Amino acid sequence: MGDGVGTGLDLPLDKVLVGDCIALMRQLPPASVHAIFADPPYNLQLKGDLRRPDDSLVDGVDEAWDRFDDLAAYDAFTHEWLTEARRVLRKDGTIWVIGSYHNIFRLGTALQDLGFWVLNDVIWRKANPMPNFRGRRFTNAHETLIWAARGAESRYRFNYAAMKSLNEEVQMRSDWFIPLCTGAERLRDETGAKLHPTQKPEALLHRVILSCTQPGEVVLDPFLGTGTTAAVARRLGRRYIGLERDPAYAAAAEARIDSVEPLSESAALVTAGKREQKRIPFGHLVERGLVPAGTVLVDRGRRWQAVVAADGSIRCGRAQGSIHQVGALVQEAPSCNGWAFWHVEQPGGRLRVLDEFRVALQGEG
Amino acid sequence: MGDGVGTGLDLPLDKVLVGDCIALMRQLPPASVHAIFADPPYNLQLKGDLRRPDDSLVDGVDEAWDRFDDLAAYDAFTHEWLTEARRVLRKDGTIWVIGSYHNIFRLGTALQDLGFWVLNDVIWRKANPMPNFRGRRFTNAHETLIWAARGAESRYRFNYAAMKSLNEEVQMRSDWFIPLCTGAERLRDETGAKLHPTQKPEALLHRVILSCTQPGEVVLDPFLGTGTTAAVARRLGRRYIGLERDPAYAAAAEARIDSVEPLSESAALVTAGKREQKRIPFGHLVERGLVPAGTVLVDRGRRWQAVVAADGSIRCGRAQGSIHQVGALVQEAPSCNGWAFWHVEQPGGRLRVLDEFRVALQGEG
DNA sequence: AGGACCGTTGAATCGTACG
DNA sequence: ACGTACGATTCAACGGTCC
Structure with missing residues (x-):
């Protein structure tokens, strides 16, 4: 020893x-x-x-x-x-x-x-x-x-x-x-x-x-x-x-x-x-100011609109919930991919789908 | 201030x-x-x-x-x-x-x-x-x-x-x-x-x-x-x-x-x-006829059933008490959230959980 | 065989309103 | 202050079973 x-x-x-x-x-x-x-x-x-x-x-x-x-x-x-x-x-x-x-x-x-x-x-x-x-x-x-x-x-x-x-x-x-x-x-x-x-x-x-x-x-x-x-x-x-x-x-x-x-x-x-798997909650985009609270979301045909709350929920009329829940609710569909359904109006009138905001964070650990 | x-x-x-x-x-x-x-x-x-x-x-x-x-x-x-x-x-x-x-x-x-x-x-x-x-x-x-x-x-x-x-x-x-x-x-x-x-x-x-x-x-x-x-x-x-x-x-x-x-x-x-939401006694649903006295409640697996009394208590065999007490009793559990445990049979055989009936009164002062 | 489904479990400071 | 009754609350991994 x-x-x-x-x-x-x-x-x-x-x-x-x-x-x-x-x-x-x-x-x-x-x-x-x-x-x-x-x-x-x-x-x-x-x-x-x-x-x-x-x-x-x-x-x-x-x-x-x-x-x-x-x-x-x-x-x-x-x-x-x-x-x-x-x-x-x-x-x-x-x-x-x-x-x-x-x-x-x-x-x-x-x-x-x-x-x-x-x-x-x-x-x-x-x-x-x-x-x-x-x-x-x-x-x-x-x-x-x-x-x-x-x-x-x-x-x-x-x-x-x-x-x-x-x-x-x-x-x-x-x-x-x-x-x-x-x-x-x-x-x-x-x-x-x-x-x-x-x-x-x-x-x-x-x-x-x-x-x-x-x-x-x-x-x-x-x-x-x-x-x-x-x-x-x-x-x-x-x-x-x-x-x-x-x-x-x-x-x-x-x-x-x-x-x-x-x-x-x-x-x-x-x-x-x-x-480690990668999952980006919508709320993180809100916190980070990429889609700030107060932002108005619309669907592609501008039939519905919803307002983003500070906790990442969205509100459309009396309905409040996640982007997925509210998207399903307004369409009366059993489910909805909120990332693809909701859009943000860009200056100039172009719509940008939420999913595009998410890719900005994809690279992060 | x-x-x-x-x-x-x-x-x-x-x-x-x-x-x-x-x-x-x-x-x-x-x-x-x-x-x-x-x-x-x-x-x-x-x-x-x-x-x-x-x-x-x-x-x-x-x-x-x-x-x-x-x-x-x-x-x-x-x-x-x-x-x-x-x-x-x-x-x-x-x-x-x-x-x-x-x-x-x-x-x-x-x-x-x-x-x-x-x-x-x-x-x-x-x-x-x-x-x-x-x-x-x-x-x-x-x-x-x-x-x-x-x-x-x-x-x-x-x-x-x-x-x-x-x-x-x-x-x-x-x-x-x-x-x-x-x-x-x-x-x-x-x-x-x-x-x-x-x-x-x-x-x-x-x-x-x-x-x-x-x-x-x-x-x-x-x-x-x-x-x-x-x-x-x-x-x-x-x-x-x-x-x-x-x-x-x-x-x-x-x-x-x-x-x-x-x-x-x-x-x-x-x-x-x-x-954070207002507490609503089950009895109010009974009074208001949303879940009338006499309604039969069942659990999700239809193992137990209970009858709603006019005062908002429910009865299951010899057991009588609140939706929570009876729910706990039949399951032999220390406690039970009756709102989530009991369901009402809808026309067509679908079950609707009690919690959903409560929502109707949620918005009222 | 393999996918769906289900049961179990892990260093945990784990209520509150009303009478 | 104190007792009682209400009623809110779970995620991922692993292993076993069933079809």
Whole structure:
């Protein structure tokens, strides 16, 4: 175990250690790991239960490890584990933490207060998030990762070319579109229940680990859970150290990791990038002023007209709805493609079909 | 100026006030604005002299300020203006703040510490971000907004239906794809130089203001800059209060706001959700003969049927009660929306859902 | 075989008006 | 203030079944 950096302490490489991550990190030599990925408890503070419109119950996070007395207790915990993480991190290593609005501001503040140097915040845009069932907020469709160097002067690693190649030869942006961990990838027990409430998708860890480490380097995960970080690290030819308090999670992680076949180095560079589909809501044209609120729309024969409202709905007499709904309504047709039906009168009397305004936005990501 | 809430202080509506936003907010009556949008400056120089966001030099010129002091000064400033903002915000009002990874964690932590209740963090995904020229990080392609209520118990406003309409009848997510402010929208001086370094796009403010206010309500921007918030508020038929310390920015903002034409009432009128519509008791439909007593109701699958009584209750076997109670009972569900559950058989065998009968009374006073 | 259809599910801080 | 009853509210992916 070569990486002991002259401390006399050996690194427990490619192992899952069961116990409290703070105590376990204290036993690791300083400046010994190249990268850290940490998915700490989010402190969600859920109250009652939540039902879908069909009355089925949402299986939320209700584990003891996610409960803290208050924000101060959460902050104290955060400072403590981040302090050990910083000690264990090599001088030029980097750390990733992930969270939601419940905890990410506490994490970011703690990182900065401890001297870490934020390099990016990265948005995991979920392809298939849970909707907001009550219609009281925006769909919570992302989580935030913070990527930080040990300090402002760190000469950290960033595999720029690998990230660019992952992204069809344009620079990798700070917003990543990746599906949830579902289907066959999701670990389940015999009854079909999920083994861990918050298992992260391997695609996310693939990108994280590939971005900031080289093969053979050491990735530490202080909150290993069911082992996504370690499994991906192993597949990508990295070494790992996984810390996990719950023996059941740790056991599941070990079994999972054992089943992983390390990739050859060339194969490690390939990723199954899910391409994002393009759909442009009419409302976006309104916001952007391309078809401003107040615009009068007419059909090709100028038989009907409608006024565009600020929310992208249109109104024709008492009827209000989407361009498609109102188009169908006035024609008494079962359906209507509003993009082709409605036109904007141009100076000079020419009509321009809505679809032409949409193509102006087609090029955008 | 009606909204003074009995304080004797008047609200300076539709004005740009020049001065320090903290001092100016102290002169506003408490609980007086419906929404706040804040784009606080992040001018702290991390190398060399330490300056406050208002450009004043922090005392102790000869002192070696380290990173901690930088952050502490920023935190103190943040707490101070957010404290005043919270005082000025109505009980059920909401606040938006925007920032990047340099300051958003400080903002979020301060919001939580002051008792604000985070509703969403929202990602502004930039369509055309500046590339990372050095190739040392991910392209910083987004900024983060935090949307928060004044407190955990606030009954805040969220125009769910309008947001859904803006997004082609799919729930609005927490990641928004909007271009930078460029082209004709970008304010420039005679030489073509940008008037303000971080002018926000109007499309962003359009969505923000539309999501959480009604026409006629008051939007406060403590860091108005060149007036995007006020201009969009005016266009959407909202009132505004803009605070700006730089007289040049304030002057540019005023000129810009003056040139804005408010939308017509019909264009500003946004899709109303069912929650906004008047509540109509089922009994009224019975009284009015729209669904006469004796009518047989069935569910969509014709599994259950019930008979309408003269008092608007319905009976299904031995069960009698409201359309909701009986619907829940027969399904053995915890609750039921009777308007959507029960149907009336039409001549020809078609089923018509109760909700459709309600529409006839919707327009009446 | 393959397309249509249906059931399940995911880190969730998910009411409000009226008496 | 507090209790009660009304009644509003979901998207995409995946896997299994049926025809």
